[in-house]
Amino acid sequence: MSTLDSLSLTAIPAEDEALRAPVREFLARAMQDVPAHVRARSWSGYDPAFSRELARRGWVGLTLPKEYGGGGRSAYARFVLVEELLNFGAPVGAHWIADRQSAPLILKYGTEAQKRFHIPPVCRGESFFCIGMSEPNAGSDLAGVKTRATRNDAGWLLNGQKIWTTNAHHCHFMIALVRTSGSTEDRHKGLSQVIVDLKLPGVTIRPIEDLTGESHFCEVFFDNVQLAPDALIGEEGRGWEQVTSELAFERSGPERLYSSIVLFDEWLAFVRTQAGRTPESARLAGRVMAQLAPLRAMSIAVTSKLARGESPLVEAALVKDIGTGVEQFIPAAIADDLYRRGSHEVPLELLHTLNYVTQVAPTYSLRGGTRDILRGVIARGLGLR
Ligand SMILES: Cc1cc2nc3c(=O)[nH]c(=O)nc-3n(C[C@H](O)[C@H](O)[C@H](O)COP(=O)(O)OP(=O)(O)OC[C@H]3O[C@@H](n4cnc5c(N)ncnc54)[C@H](O)[C@@H]3O)c2cc1C
Numbered sequence: 101m102s103t104l105d106s107l108s109l110t111a112i113p114a115e116d117e118a119l120r121a122p123v124r125e126f127l128a129r130a131m132q133d134v135p136a137h138v139r140a141r142s143w144s145g146y147d148p149a150f151s152r153e154l155a156r157r158g159w160v161g162l163t164l165p166k167e168y169g170g171g172g173r174s175a176y177a178r179f180v181l182v183e184e185l186l187n188f189g190a191p192v193g194a195h196w197i198a199d200r201q202s203a204p205l206i207l208k209y210g211t212e213a214q215k216r217f218h219i220p221p222v223c224r225g226e227s228f229f230c231i232g233m234s235e236p237n238a239g240s241d242l243a244g245v246k247t248r249a250t251r252n253d254a255g256w257l258l259n260g261q262k263i264w265t266t267n268a269h270h271c272h273f274m275i276a277l278v279r280t281s282g283s284t285e286d287r288h289k290g291l292s293q294v295i296v297d298l299k300l301p302g303v304t305i306r307p308i309e310d311l312t313g314e315s316h317f318c319e320v321f322f323d324n325v326q327l328a329p330d331a332l333i334g335e336e337g338r339g340w341e342q343v344t345s346e347l348a349f350e351r352s353g354p355e356r357l358y359s360s361i362v363l364f365d366e367w368l369a370f371v372r373t374q375a376g377r378t379p380e381s382a383r384l385a386g387r388v389m390a391q392l393a394p395l396r397a398m399s400i401a402v403t404s405k406l407a408r409g410e411s412p413l414v415e416a417a418l419v420k421d422i423g424t425g426v427e428q429f430i431p432a433a434i435a436d437d438l439y440r441r442g443s444h445e446v447p448l449e450l451l452h453t454l455n456y457v458t459q460v461a462p463t464y465s466l467r468g469g470t471r472d473i474l475r476g477v478i479a480r481g482l483g484l485r
Pocket of ligand 1: 230231232233234235236237238239240241263264265266267317463466467468469470471472473
């Protein structure tokens with residue numbers, strides 16, 4: 101039970117909760133004319149100008165130290181900010197990964213020069229990062245990565261391929277997990293992380309079109325890409341430990357329970373009208389809220405571990421596994437609810453939003469580690485593996 105003991109009910113401190121009002125006021129204005137089916141993209145929505153506007157207000161790099169241009173605020177403040185951004189469906193995809201995990205990783209493992217070079221532009225909303233973990237034959241089995249960085253006189257020579265890299269075609273840098281010694285049989289040994297400038301010669305980025313017709317992730321090829329010596333982040337051979345710590349940042353946020361929230365709100369607005377209200381829909385609304393409320397409390401409890409500087413790997417896996425289940429339940433249950441009605445009664449924008457969310461919902465339990473892999477992490481936390 102130690103995994104559950106560590107998730108004690110926690111209140112967001114008043115000084116951090118106070119951030120909610122100004123963020124909400126800004127978003128109510130900024131998002132007022134954006135239709136729900138566009139807002140439903142949320143942290144997949146890409147809008148660099150919006151990211152820069154948030155940064156101008158100090159809302160990018162909120163938890164990063166002030167000396168590197170960050171806000172110096174706590175993990176609770178970031179929880180409040182992120183929760184509001186997601187609830188409004190703000191297009192935060194441009195800076196999301198840099199803010200959530202790349203800059204914190206550089207802060208934790210980078211040299212002073214790397215911190216001074218990379219973190220301030222992230223906080224200004226000018227430098228975007230992507231995650232170079234998955235490869236064609238190394239997704240769940242991440243230790244099987246084959247992309248290799250070989251040391252040479254000029255630094256590191258990079259060869260190989262990454263896949264499913266979110267926003268690679270829009271990003272400036274990738275933090276890639278690569279093999280720097282040994283072979284795939286050595287598993288976790290011999291892996292390292294390198295920062296790759298995506299403008300370097302030998303980098304080819306090919307967007308992949310998904311079911312919605314959009315291209316949000318990419319294949320990235322490295323053909324004799326010459327990296328400088330300081331491309332290595334952290335220690336050579338410690339990549340597995342670093343990537344595990346990065347995944348705790350990736351999985352711990354409220355984005356793992358709010359991916360369908362814009363759809364849920366749009367449907368609730370319909371259910372609140374006389375035409376939309378049925379006994380079944382009221383019961384469904386209660387059922388969803390009854391699942392979201394404890395999940396939110398668990399997510400705040402995970403945040404309290406981040407605030408204490410701990411790495412909530414198992415707890416984050418637990419919240420992500422249950423959270424993505426609810427995120428996927430919402431579009432399926434709303435589709436069933438609307439199916440029972442005459443189609444002329446249902447607002448077109450609600451159907452449009454449902455259509456989009458239904459198409460992307462299967463990805464919720466794949467991105468950031470599949471359901472099976474998270475359950476393996478939880479089993480290990482329970483001492484069962
Ligand atoms: C929208 C989206 C965005 C993404 N963005 C990124 C990104 O930015 N950067 C990045 O590096 N990757 C990204 N990914 C890739 C994602 O991390 C992988 O898809 C995921 O880790 C699964 O790997 P895979 O696709 O190779 O599937 P596989 O690993 O081949 O898994 C296939 C199935 O087998 C199951 N399985 C595999 N191994 C086991 C096991 N040991 N026990 C039980 N079941 C198992 C899996 O759970 C899954 O159901 C993204 C994926 C999506 C969908």
